[in-house]
Structure formats: C-alpha cells, structure tokens
Amino acid sequence: MKLYTLENSPFGARVRMQIHYKSLSVEVLPPRYAPRSDEFKANYPLGKVPTLELDDGRMIGESTAIMHYLEALFPARPMQPKEPFEAAQNEMLIRYVDNHLATALSPLFKVFFGRVHGTVDDNEQASKQDLSALNDELAKLNTFLTTLGTHNDRSLYTGDLCLASNLYYVEQLSLYFGEPQILNNYAEIRAWKQWVEQYPAVAESLIQMHNSHTALLAKLNASKTD
Ligand SMILES: N[C@@H](CCC(=O)N[C@@H](CS)C(=O)NCC(=O)O)C(=O)O
The missing domain is CATH 1.20.1050.10 (Glutathione S-transferase Yfyf (Class Pi); Chain A, domain 2)
Known part of the structure; x- marks a missing residue:
C-alpha cells in the first residue's frame, strides 16, 4: 500500500503516526501531481491528499476514513477503544x-x-x-x-x-x-x-x-x- 501525502499536512501526519505506531508496511510518498493542479484534483479522491492507494489500485481519501480502514485491516495495537x-x-x-x-x-x-x-x-x-x-x-x-x-x-x-x-x-x-x-x-x-x-x-x-x-x-x- 502507498500513502500519498505532503510533509506539512496535519491530515497526513495523523495517518503517518498511526502507520508508525502500528508498524505497518505502508510506503509514504509525496503526491504524484502538483497540489492544486487539475491532475491532482482529478486523480485523488475528493481532490485531496492524504490518499491511500491499495495494492490493487483502489484509492481511499479523507484521513479519518483511511485511519478507520487501517484499523479494521490491522487490529493489532488497537487505536480505537472498544468500550x-x-x-x-x-x-x-x-x-x-x-x-x-x-x-x-x-x-x-x-x-x-x-x-x-x-x-x-x-x-x-x-x-x-x-x-x-x-x-x-x-x-x-x-x-x-x-x-x-x-x-x-x-x-x-x-x-x-x-x-x-x-x-x-x-x-x-x-x-x-x-x-x-x-x-x-x-x-x-x-x-x-x-x-x-x-x-x-x-x-x-x-x-x-x-x-x-x-x-x-x-x-x-x-x-x-x-
Ligand atoms: N478532510 C481532508 C483534508 C485534506 C486536505 O485538506 N488536504 C490538503 C493538504 S493538507 C490538500 O490536499 N491540499 C491540496 C489541494 O487542495 O490541492 C482529510 O482529512 O484528509
């Protein structure tokens, strides 16, 4: 899996923290297109990063949706309370x-x-x-x-x-x-x-x-x- 994000993005930072805390093998990369460009808007879901690209090419946008997905996929070291x-x-x-x-x-x-x-x-x-x-x-x-x-x-x-x-x-x-x-x-x-x-x-x-x-x-x- 790949996470596209900007280094100064607070929305990207929260996902990077989760990846690090859970020791996930997700590659963190800068976006392939210049932020605010037409390609950027067209190629990332909802026109924003962070975007998580799955190994089969499907993409997930919105940092909290990404975090919920990673939590569901990798339940070890849980970061969502059960109670x-x-x-x-x-x-x-x-x-x-x-x-x-x-x-x-x-x-x-x-x-x-x-x-x-x-x-x-x-x-x-x-x-x-x-x-x-x-x-x-x-x-x-x-x-x-x-x-x-x-x-x-x-x-x-x-x-x-x-x-x-x-x-x-x-x-x-x-x-x-x-x-x-x-x-x-x-x-x-x-x-x-x-x-x-x-x-x-x-x-x-x-x-x-x-x-x-x-x-x-x-x-x-x-x-x-x-
Ligand atoms: N609600 C979104 C916010 C994402 C967001 O605002 N991303 C900014 C970077 S911090 C972005 O993609 N900016 C580039 C653009 O709008 O072209 C989330 O939680 O992921």
Missing part, C-alpha cells in the same frame, strides 16, 4: 478537531498559505477575532479533555493523533500571527500534549511536520527580503 462510551468520546474528539478546531484555524491557514503562494498581500493579518475564536475552541477542548479520564491510564487513540497534528498548527500559526504561548491558559491541554508527545510515533511525525513548516517560513522570510 462504547470511550469509543463515542474518541469519535467526539475526532469531530471536535475536524469540525470545531479546524474551522477556527482555517482563517489563519488561509492567510498563511496565501502568503506562501503569493495570493494575498504581505500585510494581510489574521484578525483579533480569528485568534479569539481559536481561544474559544481551546477553552472548550480544555474542559472536554478533563472528561476523557486520565490519559496516563489509557492507551493512545486515533482522536489523540488527530488532535496532536492540528494542535501543532494552533501553536505555530498563533505564534506567527502574534500570539505566542497560546496554550498558557490551558493546563489540561498542556498535560495531554506532554503525555501524547512521549510516544515516538507522535513525536517523529511532529518533527517531520515542523521541519517542513520551518522550511516554508524560511522561504517566506527570504522572499520578503528580496
């Missing part, structure tokens, strides 16, 4: 990340990548309201995490992988747009983050994403001084 309430909470965490947190992050992503691709003015900023909406979501998360039980007493789940990779961008983009240490007010999130980053599968994907993000920042800074 119904815990399973529901894991699903809630995934939906929190993709519907709530990602929605609040989206305006920051738009301006940041607009700058990277030169489609927005260099002076365009994320607004105070954008950062305050992000803080509202973090406050919700901080409370939600207290209901998940002590993470030190449970194993790593797919929801944790989704949160770890998107939380990386919460910290990086808020720092970029002038709010460093955005997690300072959220003790439960910081404790969860410390726990989750103890897993090499998580830490290594975060480092890969960080290297790629740092290279983009350097490119942005260089283009400013040209």
Whole structure:
C-alpha cells in the first residue's frame, strides 16, 4: 500500500503516526501531481491528499476514513477503544478537531498559505477575532479533555493523533500571527500534549511536520527580503 501525502499536512501526519505506531508496511510518498493542479484534483479522491492507494489500485481519501480502514485491516495495537462510551468520546474528539478546531484555524491557514503562494498581500493579518475564536475552541477542548479520564491510564487513540497534528498548527500559526504561548491558559491541554508527545510515533511525525513548516517560513522570510 502507498500513502500519498505532503510533509506539512496535519491530515497526513495523523495517518503517518498511526502507520508508525502500528508498524505497518505502508510506503509514504509525496503526491504524484502538483497540489492544486487539475491532475491532482482529478486523480485523488475528493481532490485531496492524504490518499491511500491499495495494492490493487483502489484509492481511499479523507484521513479519518483511511485511519478507520487501517484499523479494521490491522487490529493489532488497537487505536480505537472498544468500550462504547470511550469509543463515542474518541469519535467526539475526532469531530471536535475536524469540525470545531479546524474551522477556527482555517482563517489563519488561509492567510498563511496565501502568503506562501503569493495570493494575498504581505500585510494581510489574521484578525483579533480569528485568534479569539481559536481561544474559544481551546477553552472548550480544555474542559472536554478533563472528561476523557486520565490519559496516563489509557492507551493512545486515533482522536489523540488527530488532535496532536492540528494542535501543532494552533501553536505555530498563533505564534506567527502574534500570539505566542497560546496554550498558557490551558493546563489540561498542556498535560495531554506532554503525555501524547512521549510516544515516538507522535513525536517523529511532529518533527517531520515542523521541519517542513520551518522550511516554508524560511522561504517566506527570504522572499520578503528580496
Ligand atoms: N478532510 C481532508 C483534508 C485534506 C486536505 O485538506 N488536504 C490538503 C493538504 S493538507 C490538500 O490536499 N491540499 C491540496 C489541494 O487542495 O490541492 C482529510 O482529512 O484528509
């Protein structure tokens, strides 16, 4: 099997974490076509990566669909809780990340990548309201995490992988747009983050994403001084 993904993609990072944690033999490759090109849109399901290509050529898009598929195919080292309430909470965490947190992050992503691709003015900023909406979501998360039980007493789940990779961008983009240490007010999130980053599968994907993000920042800074 092959996973097509971009190194700085939080959606790809969560699948890479799962592949690493479960020691799966899935080859991780960059997409065959340039992102945003017509070929890219036409050849990947729903026009996005990560995409998992099966050995018979069939393809699966959407990171959470890929994660569910891999979990069903490779049940060893389970990453989805069996107990119904815990399973529901894991699903809630995934939906929190993709519907709530990602929605609040989206305006920051738009301006940041607009700058990277030169489609927005260099002076365009994320607004105070954008950062305050992000803080509202973090406050919700901080409370939600207290209901998940002590993470030190449970194993790593797919929801944790989704949160770890998107939380990386919460910290990086808020720092970029002038709010460093955005997690300072959220003790439960910081404790969860410390726990989750103890897993090499998580830490290594975060480092890969960080290297790629740092290279983009350097490119942005260089283009400013040209
Ligand atoms: N909901 C999707 C989001 C995937 C997504 O937004 N992928 C981005 C990379 S992070 C992409 O393919 N961008 C290229 C494009 O839109 O042309 C998932 O969970 O997989």
